[in-house]
Every structure is written in structure tokens, then in C-alpha cells.
Amino acid sequence: MNLDTGKHAIIRLFNVTKHYGGKPALQNVSMDILPGEFVFISGPSGAGKSTLLKVLYLAETVSDGQILINGMNLSRIVPARLPFLRRRFGMVFQDFKLIPTLTVFDNVALALEVAGRKPAAIKKKVMHVLRITGMEEKAHVLPPTLSGGEQQRVAVARAVVGDPEIILADEPTGSLDQVSARRVLEILLAYHKKGVTILVASHHLRQLETVVTGRSIVLEKGRLTSAVHLDPYRVRDKRGAICHDPLSE
Amino acid sequence: MIRCLNKSLADIRSNRFLNLITMVTISLSILVVSLFLLFFENLGRIMDSWGPEGRAMVYLMPEFSITMRPGLESAIQDMEGITRVTFVSKEQALARLKKEMAGSTHFLDTVKENPLPHALEIQIQTRGDFGQVEDLVEKIESLPMVESVEYGRKWLARFLHLFHLFRLTGYVMGALFLLIAFFITASTVRLVFHARRSEVEIMRLVGATDRFIKLPFYMTGLIQGGVGGILGLLILYIAYLVMGSGISQSMGDLFHADIRFLSFGAMAGLWAASTFLGWFGCYLSLKRLLR
Numbered sequence: 001m002n003l004d005t006g007k008h009a010i011i012r013l014f015n016v017t018k019h020y021g022g023k024p025a026l027q028n029v030s031m032d033i034l035p036g037e038f039v040f041i042s043g044p045s046g047a048g049k050s051t052l053l054k055v056l057y058l059a060e061t062v063s064d065g066q067i068l069i070n071g072m073n074l075s076r077i078v079p080a081r082l083p084f085l086r087r088r089f090g091m092v093f094q095d096f097k098l099i100p101t102l103t104v105f106d107n108v109a110l111a112l113e114v115a116g117r118k119p120a121a122i123k124k125k126v127m128h129v130l131r132i133t134g135m136e137e138k139a140h141v142l143p144p145t146l147s148g149g150e151q152q153r154v155a156v157a158r159a160v161v162g163d164p165e166i167i168l169a170d171e172p173t174g175s176l177d178q179v180s181a182r183r184v185l186e187i188l189l190a191y192h193k194k195g196v197t198i199l200v201a202s203h204h205l206r207q208l209e210t211v212v213t214g215r216s217i218v219l220e221k222g223r224l225t226s227a228v229h230l231d232p233y234r235v236r237d238k239r240g241a242i243c244h245d246p247l248s249e
Numbered sequence: 250m251i252r253c254l255n256k257s258l259a260d261i262r263s264n265r266f267l268n269l270i271t272m273v274t275i276s277l278s279i280l281v282v283s284l285f286l287l288f289f290e291n292l293g294r295i296m297d298s299w300g301p302e303g304r305a306m307v308y309l310m311p312e313f314s315i316t317m318r319p320g321l322e323s324a325i326q327d328m329e330g331i332t333r334v335t336f337v338s339k340e341q342a343l344a345r346l347k348k349e350m351a352g353s354t355h356f357l358d359t360v361k362e363n364p365l366p367h368a369l370e371i372q373i374q375t376r377g378d379f380g381q382v383e384d385l386v387e388k389i390e391s392l393p394m395v396e397s398v399e400y401g402r403k404w405l406a407r408f409l410h411l412f413h414l415f416r417l418t419g420y421v422m423g424a425l426f427l428l429i430a431f432f433i434t435a436s437t438v439r440l441v442f443h444a445r446r447s448e449v450e451i452m453r454l455v456g457a458t459d460r461f462i463k464l465p466f467y468m469t470g471l472i473q474g475g476v477g478g479i480l481g482l483l484i485l486y487i488a489y490l491v492m493g494s495g496i497s498q499s500m501g502d503l504f505h506a507d508i509r510f511l512s513f514g515a516m517a518g519l520w521a522a523s524t525f526l527g528w529f530g531c532y533l534s535l536k537r538l539l540r
Binding site: 097110 | 259452454458461
């Protein structure tokens with residue numbers, strides 16, 4: 001199903017299929033994502049949300065179909081170029097994926113160190129994003145001593161520190177309380193406003209819908225079942241139909 | 250580079266026990282190898298100081314007559330490496346014997362006939378090579394009228410063969426110890442890598458190249474090898490200082506040579522080998538793990 005035909009799409013998927021031992025996780029998924037879009041990928045557990053993100057950052061290869069990122073065909077990426085492609089993404093995970101033996105500062109700095117940035121530039125940039133994410137005070141603390149919400153803010157800081165074109169977030173608020181989840185979403189929103197393309201996979205769609213304007217894509221059993229435009233003032237049902245629109249009142 | 254060094258030092262600190270075991274193993278291997286080297290260097294020097302003797306006696310058959318002398322003398326003289334040939338008649342030999350034995354020659358008066366053979370005393374230009382002397386002796390022995398050639402240091406040549414065999418055994422054992430150290434280093438790296446697997450995965454997710462991931466491990470291998478090598482040499486040096494003077498004294502009395510510690514070149518070679526070992530164990534492990 002090709003939902004958008006915009007030729008300037010930053011991400012294009014053509015009939016992407018992914019099997020795990022013969023069991024399909026994604027089936028013929030096609031879509032375009034435009035630069036600066038905020039896209040929610042929702043659906044029940046096992047629907048293929050995480051798999052979709054994994055094939056985008058090449059943690060998994062597709063069984064069939066093609067993915068273009070900024071016109072670059074991922075199936076033609078040689079393994080040696082993979083790290084350079086990943087530097088163009090910022091990634092946020094439900095389990096934060098922070099290195100417990102490194103301080104908050106070092107965890108965030110890692111994203112710049114791998115790119116070979118100078119220490120002085122790293123320090124300046126890392127402190128800047130820690131300020132934005134409200135983690136400046138905890139810069140020299142080890143992640144295990146932080147709360148879940150704080151750890152996720154560190155993960156978001158790491159995702160944005162390299163000024164990525166695209167942020168992929170897999171259940172970023174899944175393990176957080178409402179206040180922390182909102183805080184994380186606000187940070188992502190701030191970067192969205194700067195023009196960063198953001199893809200968020202979550203089954204807590206309602207929570208996200210109320211703060212962000214964007215597009216919602218629903219996956220079920222690996223298939224794309226619906227895609228609707230969202231804005232914070234309109235609350236939609238599971239299929240995307242507007243069931244409550246405060247603007248019309 | 251500083252990042253790598255800091256990272257590897259942090260790794261060593263966080264896996265103290267494992268890294269200590271590796272360094273101790275490397276140091277023990279280096280200690281064994283350097284001990285062999287110390288032994289062979291000194292024994293070799295003692296052997297060299299003895300050197301092959303340049304004098305040999307060619308004993309002639311009883312059938313030899315004086316008329317055959319010029320032919321035999323020139324045949325020997327023409328051989329390469331022979332600097333002088335002197336004929337020693339049986340009478341001269343008996344006179345020499347009597348002179349050398351001084352007062353203990355009464356039994357010679359009871360002998361009716363001179364039992365000593367005619368002989369040729371030859372001088373060989375040795376250039377410190379036992380093999381060359383042995384070849385020459387063999388050639389002379391094959392000449393007609395030559396009964397035997399008495400070469401004073403024949404036993405030394407045989408001993409040298411034994412020494413070379415012993416040295417070879419030492420090298421093989423040294424190599425085995427280094428191999429053990431290599432496997433232990435490789436295993437340590439594998440264990441540390443598995444302990445840091447999730448960290449490596451995260452690094453990859455944020456765009457780290459294999460080189461970026463490997464460098465701190467390589468640095469750890471180099472540190473392990475380098476420190477292990479220094480430690481092994483240090484232990485040997487301390488042992489040399491503690492026991493060396495006593496051994497040196499007795500060896501000096503026995504062989505007229507002193508015992509010296511390893512040369513700078515040998516120490517540098519051992520340290521470089523040890524450092525390389527640490528790195529190479531790491532390199533092969535990572536090659537398999539990051540495939």
C-alpha cells in the first residue's frame with residue numbers, strides 16, 4: 001500500500017517484508033515519510049512496530065522489498081558503511097540502552113566520539129543537549145542511579161546530540177510514568193519543530209496523540225492497516241476516525 | 250588515542266582479576282623463556298671462549314717409512330685450512346714423553362722397543378668452527394698410512410651437538426609457553442568482550458565502526474602483553490641479583506667465565522614479543538567475535 005507519493009520523501013518503503021523463521025513480522029509494507037514529519041506507528045504487541053524500526057536502522061535486513069533513506073537504497077549498503085548511515089539516525093529505546101559504566105555525559109558523548117568529533121566540541125554540544133533535556137545537573141552520574149524518566153531523557157539526549165535527520169523511537173514512553181513520558185515527548189517535539197523527522201513506535205498512542213501533530217500508522221500482524229493525520233485537538237478512535245474534535249465545539 | 254587508553258585502563262580496572270591473571274600468565278611465560286635465553290646466552294659464551302683447538306696429531310701406521318714422508322706431508326699441507334705440518338719421529342715422541350713425565354719414566358726403560366708411532370703434528374686454522382675441523386680430520390684419516398688423528402677437543406664438538414639439541418628443546422618449550430600465554434590472552438579478551446557485549450551493541454547502534462570498538466581492546470592487549478613482559482623480566486632480574494653472584498662465582502671457577510644478565514637486545518626482543526603476544530591474542534579473538 002503506497003500511502004504517499006511525494007518524491008521528496010526522506011524514507012520510502014516499497015513492499016517491505018520481513019520473516020523470522022518463516023513467520024512474517026512485516027508484510028508488503030509500503031509508505032513514504034516526508035522530511036520533518038512526526039509519524040506514530042501503533043498497533044498491538046507483535047504487530048511489527050519494532051521490526052519496522054529495526055529494518056530502518058538496519059539492525060535487521062528485509063526479507064523482501066526495498067527501503068530508501070534520502071534516496072539511498074539500504075539493500076545496497078555495504079557493511080562498512082553501516083556505521084556512517086546510523087550516525088544520521090538518532091535512536092531511542094524502551095530499555096534506554098545506556099552503558100551503565102559510563103556517566104551520563106559519556107553516554108551522550110559517545111554518539112559524537114564515534115563520529116570522530118573533537119573533545120572540546122563534544123563537551124560543548126553534550127552540555128547543550130543535557131541542558132535542553134534537563135539532565136545537566138546529572139552529567140557526571142552513572143545511569144543506574146537515575147530514575148526511568150531520567151534515563152530516557154539521557155537516551156533522547158544521546159539521540160539528538162549528533163543533529164540527526166531522523167529520530168527513531170521504539171516505545172520511548174513504554175516504561176515511564178505519565179509525567180516522565182510527557183517530558184520525553186516534549187523534548188522530541190522540540191526537535192520535531194526544528195525540522196527533524198521523527199518516527200515513534202508505541203502502543204500508547206492516545207498518550208502521544210494529545211501532544212503531537214503528526215501521522216498515525218497502524219500495523220496489525222505485520223500489515224499496514226490505516227494511516228491518519230493527527231493533531232492534538234482531535235481525538236480519534238482506533239481506526240483513525242475523529243470521535244472527539246474540540247475545535248468543532 | 251587518549252580515549253582508547255582511558256577506556257582500556259578503565260576496562261582493566263573493572264576486570265581486575267581477569268586482567269591480573271592474564272598479566273601473571275604472560276609474565277610467567279616470559280620468565281620461562283627469558284630463563285632459557287639467559288642460560289643459553291651464557292652457556293654459548295662459555296662455549297665460544299673454549300673454542301676449537303687448532304692443533305691435531307696425525308698418528309701413522311707401523312708400516313710407514315721415512316721415504317713416504319714428503320708425499321704424505323705435501324698431501325696434508327695442500328689441504329685448505331692447514332697452516333703447518335711438522336713431522337715427529339717415534340724417537341722424538343719418546344723423548345718428549347720422557348720429558349713430560351719427568352721422574353715417572355722408569356717403566357719405559359723396561360720396554361725393549363719404542364712403542365710410539367711416527368706422527369705428524371698439524372696446525373689448523375679453525376675460525377672457531379668445529380664442523381670445519383671435523384671435516385679436515387676426516388679427510389686426513391682417509392689418507393693412506395694414517396692410523397688415526399687425535400684431536401684434543403673432539404669431546405667438545407660432541408658436547409656442542411648436545412648443546413644445540415638442548416637449545417632447540419629450550420626454544421620449543423619457550424614457544425609452547427608463549428602459545429599458552431597467547432591462548433590465555435585470547436580467552437581473557439573473549440570473556441571481557443562477552444561481558445561488554447551489550448555495550449558493544451549500543452556502540453554499534455550509535456554508529457561506532459568496528460575499528461572504534463576494537464581499538465580499546467587492542468590497547469588492553471598491548472598493556473597486558475607489555476606489563477606481563479616487564480614483570481617477567483623483572484622477576485628474572487631480581488632472581489639474577491639474588492642468586493647470580495653465587496652462581497657466577499662457582500661457574501667462574503669452573504669455566505673461567507662470568508655469568509651475565511640478558512643483553513639489551515634480548516630483553517627488548519622479549520618485551521616486544523610479549524607485547525605483540527598480548528595484541529595478537531586480542532586481534533584473533535576480536536576477528537572471530539566481530540565477524
